[in-house]
Amino acid sequence: MLGRLGFAGRMMAIVLLALLAILAIGTGVGYMARKRAHIDATPLLLPERAAAIVEVLETTPPARRQTALKAVSSDDLSVSYRDTAPPQDPRMQRLPAVERVIGQYFLEVGGREVIAMLAPEGVARWRQLRLGQYWLTSREPLKVAIGLSTGGYAVLESRGDIGPRVWGMPPGFTIGALGALVGIAAIFAIMREARPLRLLAGSVSRFGASAVPEPVAARGAPEIRRLIGAVNDMQERIAGLVKGRTVLLGAISHDLKTYITRLRLRVEHIPDPAQQERAVRDLDDMTTLIEDALALARGASVSERRDVVDVAALLAEEAGRRRNAQLSINDTSQAGKAKVAGDAVALRRLFANLIDNALRYGKNVDVGIENSAGEAVVVVDDDGPGIPALERSAVFEPFYRVDPSRSRETGGAGLGLAIARAITEAHGGRISADASPLGGARIRVVLPTA
Secondary structure (H helix, E strand, O other), rough: OOHOHHHHHHHHHHHHHHHHHHHHHHHHHHHHHHHHHHHOOOOOOOHHHHHHHHHHHHOOOHHHHHHHHHHOOOOOOEEEEOOOOOOOOOEEEEEEHHHHHHHHHHHHHHHEEEEEEEEEOOOOHHHOOOOHHHHOOOOOEEEEEOOOOOOOEEEEEEOOOOOOOOOOOOOOHHHHHHHHHHHHHHHHOOOHHHHHEEEEEHHHHHHHHOOOOOOOOOOOEEEEEHHHHHHHHHHHHHHHHHHHHHHHHHHHHHHHHHHHHHHHHOOOOOOOOOHHHHHHHHHHHHHHHHHHHHHHHHHOOOOOOOOEEEHHHHHHHHHOHHHOEEEEOOOOHHHOEEEEEEHHHHHHHHHHHHHHHHHHHHHOEEEEEEEOOOOOEEEEEOOOOOOOOHHHHHHOOOOOOOOOOOOOOOOOOOOOOHHHHHHHHHHOOOEEEEEEOOEEEEEEEEEEEO
8 A cells, every 4th residue: 555655645544644643642541640540549639739739728727737638648748737837958959840830729828838849869950940859859758848828837748749640750751752753763763755856856857977877676656756767868878879979979989080191291282382371271170179079088987997196296296297297295194085986087087187288378387286175276377377267167068268269379179178077076075266376277177086
């Protein structure tokens, strides 16, 4: 039956069962409390009994007062009479909350002085400020003195349980504790029903970064199982399309390079040296564009293999291969901890693209690295013209360039930062552009450390 219920039906069923369970617990505990009270012969709580005892003593002639005291006394409550208020024993603790509760029963008849004290072995004084403390200490030796309208004081001393108890605890506390357990069980049941959605969300999030499908086992409500199956199939189709795109681009790149090589051989027979030089440059630009497009496709689907890569060593090697590029490390100990679990070849391509892109627009490049809160942060600064604030997000799109002329003299095809973003996101990181202290652009890459 439960397997046929949808997600909303299951949530309503859990809430309804929890409410019914709490109602049944309250009814059962109430019945047990009344039954226990009848067995213990204590059908009245202390405030009500105190009010009844005071009324009896005030309407009884003084000559018959001792007889009345014996009649109202019992095994659980001792009642005596005093002409004056009980002496203030410094070892006794006053209970203001109990005094207020008992005093409420005498407001309609002009009020009575109430003095409530707890034996020295009672609870700490700071806990007596709560009304609920009266119920928790109903087994402690309690003394209550109530002033009579005819003079004198009626002194009540407890000798055990004052109110009914279930399993040694007051009924209200028992109902609350069992109700809390039912609520916790309901929360765990709801979390169990929502767990497939959490697993599916995590799988989709990781798939968006790596394009590697992670099938989730179909479980839960019928519509949840159908959703999981549909997402699993969609991930498989998308992964196949990405892989097919990469294979297609690789095949096209190989064939185009063959034709470009043939054209280069024919270009050598052009008699005009100037025309020959322009033709060779165009062929080189075509080769670079094809290689960049293929690198972009591969960047979105990096190898599934993950090795521990020392980012500082990789950056030092790439910066050392290029003139006017230097690696700045403020804290060597922290930078040495910047190790990333990823594809070493793809990460090398990422940092090489960033440094080359910075050198293309600036004369000097400064590369920094730090390890912060479980993340490796790589910063590449240049002293070039920089990136306008409104275009700092668009520069990571394929074939986008800040230079509207798209001249090859002032930059590449606009794929360098797109490749960098694809590789960064495939490793679960993030990349952003900002202004550099050197006056140019700053590219900031954040990767989770291993």
